[in-house]
Structure formats: C-alpha cells, structure tokens
Amino acid sequence: MNIPFFTNKPSEESFRYLEGNKPNHIAIIMDGNGRWAQKRGKARVTGHKEGISTVVKIAKAAVKCKVKVLTLYTFSTENWKRPKTEVDTILRLPKEFLHLYLPDLMAHNIRIETIGETEHLPAHTREAIRYAMERTRDNDGLQLNFALNYGGRHEIINAMKKMLADLNGANLSLDELDDQQVSEYLYTAGMPDPDLLIRTGGEKRLSNFLLWQLAYTEFWFTDVLWPDFSEKEFLQAVEEYQQRKRRFGGL
Ligand code: IPE
Ligand code: IPE
Numbered sequence: 001m002n003i004p005f006f007t008n009k010p011s012e013e014s015f016r017y018l019e020g021n022k023p024n025h026i027a028i029i030m031d032g033n034g035r036w037a038q039k040r041g042k043a044r045v046t047g048h049k050e051g052i053s054t055v056v057k058i059a060k061a062a063v064k065c066k067v068k069v070l071t072l073y074t075f076s077t078e079n080w081k082r083p084k085t086e087v088d089t090i091l092r093l094p095k096e097f098l099h100l101y102l103p104d105l106m107a108h109n110i111r112i113e114t115i116g117e118t119e120h121l122p123a124h125t126r127e128a129i130r131y132a133m134e135r136t137r138d139n140d141g142l143q144l145n146f147a148l149n150y151g152g153r154h155e156i157i158n159a160m161k162k163m164l165a166d167l168n169g170a171n172l173s174l175d176e177l178d179d180q181q182v183s184e185y186l187y188t189a190g191m192p193d194p195d196l197l198i199r200t201g202g203e204k205r206l207s208n209f210l211l212w213q214l215a216y217t218e219f220w221f222t223d224v225l226w227p228d229f230s231e232k233e234f235l236q237a238v239e240e241y242q243q244r245k246r247r248f249g250g251l
C-alpha cells in the first residue's frame, strides 16, 4: 500500500527543503496568548489553554523537518509578577498538556526535557514533568525542551556560582575556562546553540531568553499570536532561515 508520508496540508512540496541547510536547534518565544484571548473578549487564561494545542502542532512540524532540538519558552523567571490566578493556570498547563498529548509525543518518538529553575515550581507541575521525562527517556527523535521558570540572567548567575565552587574545589582551573567550558555549566549543556529563534506575538525582544546561547542565532519575528501560529508559518521561518548567510564574524 502506498501511504503518502504527509497526508495533510501543507503538502509534501512544502517540505522540499528537508535536505540542505536545516536548523538543528530551534528556540521559540511563544508570545501573544493573553492578547489572543482579549481580542475575543475572553479571560487571558483562555489564550494559554488554547496555546497548548499549538505546542503539539509545532513539535510535530519540527519532527517532520528533522529538527533535533526544539526549545519552547513556557514560563519565565519574570512571569511570577503576573496575577496569582494567571500564574497558577500557566503552571497547571504542563500536566494538562501531557495528559492530552503524551501518547502522541510517544508515537512521534519525542523526548521531553526541561531547562530552568524547575525545583521551584509547584509539586504538581514538577511531578507531571518528571513523569513525562521518565516515560520519554528512551525516545531518540526530537528533543522537546520546555523552558520553565527559566531566565537567561539567572542561568548565567547559576553557572557562575557552580564555576566558582569548582574553582575553589580545584575541579576547574582558570586556564580551562573558555566558551565551551562555560556552555557546559548552563542548563543547555550538551545541546547545540539554537540556529533559529522564532518569536510570535509581534514583540521584538528577547525577554531574558537564552542570552548566552543566542550569540549567533538567526532571528525570525511574526505578529501572529501563539494560539494562531501554524505549521505553515513555522515552515516559512525554516525556509527563510535556509536562505540566510551565516558568517559568525567571518567573511
Ligand atoms: C505568552 O503569552 C505566554 C507566557 C508568557 C506564559 P502572554 O501571556 O505573554 O501573552 P501576551 O503577550 O500578554 O499577549
Ligand atoms: C516571554 O514573554 C516569556 C514567555 C513567552 C514564557 P513575556 O510576555 O513574558 O515577555 P515581555 O514581558 O513582553 O517581555
């Protein structure tokens, strides 16, 4: 039986770039949930709930594109400033997301990981993540990283503290410290730096995301709000990335 690999739109044609200059690691600032809801006269939390179906759509699109790592900015260290009811809702979403989609993620051979200060999340959030990481541990397809209670400055401070402890304990010498070595102290240790950063929702800023890792990343912004973001726009970003000339300071 001849089963086409891609049964839905966008068609196979849209994936023609599968070969060639592919991004290995894509990072996304999933912004615009609150505005999406407000535009519809609904509470902001409705937008967050709607946003979780976009997560699974985009994760599957990343699998099709053979991306190795997809890092999603889910909750920042600054997002605690929001009203408690909104924070509580956001921090319940990982459990809801996994309840709905874990079988689908398993079927797509996706491994779940997190970056950030996860130890300071509520117990129910930590438990949901721990379970998902455990269940998906042996999947060797896409690595799906959720940045949860993540802040770039916090990550760097944390790394500095660990480095200083290792220097004092003579597990590290000052001469050894270079780019590579510093990267090993970050939450993203062992991962390639993002090739492409996507931000939805119209803002053009980093909001404390992956400050070290984005040094030479290509940026792609869209006004589309996260709940409306689709495979089509994701592919457009990847295709535009493929046209870019990365120079890393050279010629
Ligand atoms: C992004 O959507 C999700 C989180 C920050 C958790 P927002 O909640 O920031 O939505 P806007 O930017 O207010 O529309
Ligand atoms: C960035 O969005 C954080 C996440 C998407 C999790 P924010 O909505 O918090 O960023 P600012 O406040 O507009 O910079």
Ligand code: MG
Pocket (backbone or CB within 6 Å): 031, 032, 033, 201
């Ligand atoms: Mg926002």
